[in-house]
Amino acid sequence: MPTNATDIAAYQYLDQTVCPQCTKDVLTPFELVGDPDRSTEDVLNDMAQRWRIDRHADDFSSEDFPKPIYAPDLIPGESCFVCGTKL
Ligand SMILES: [Zn+2]
Known part of the structure; x- marks a missing residue:
């Protein structure tokens, strides 16, 4: 699968x-668990709206809300903090 600059490889969350x-x-709230068809971006957009975070404004920190890390920006060899999967 080809990668391009808009591919989100991971998220920065709580540093x-x-x-x-x-x-x-x-991030998926309790009432939306069990809806596996929703993409991560779909859930994030939904939650940003609930929490009144403007994802495009970039005036929030990764402490407040996950920020996308695009494929070219990912540090090689990095793995997920939660599950340990190599990214
Ligand atoms: Zn993970």
């Missing part, structure tokens, strides 16, 4: 690198 699947697991 840690977290894979998309774990980011989704952590």
Whole structure:
């Protein structure tokens, strides 16, 4: 699968690198658990709206909300802080 600059490889959350699947697991609110068809970005956009975070403004820190790490920005050899999967 080709990679390009818009591919999200992982997320920075609470100053840690977290894979998309774990980011989704952590952020998905209780009432939405059991809807595996939702993508990580879908869940994040939903939660950003609830928490009144403008994801495009970039005026929040990774302490507040996960920030996407695009494939070219990923540090080689990095692994997910939660599950340990190599990214
Ligand atoms: Zn993970």
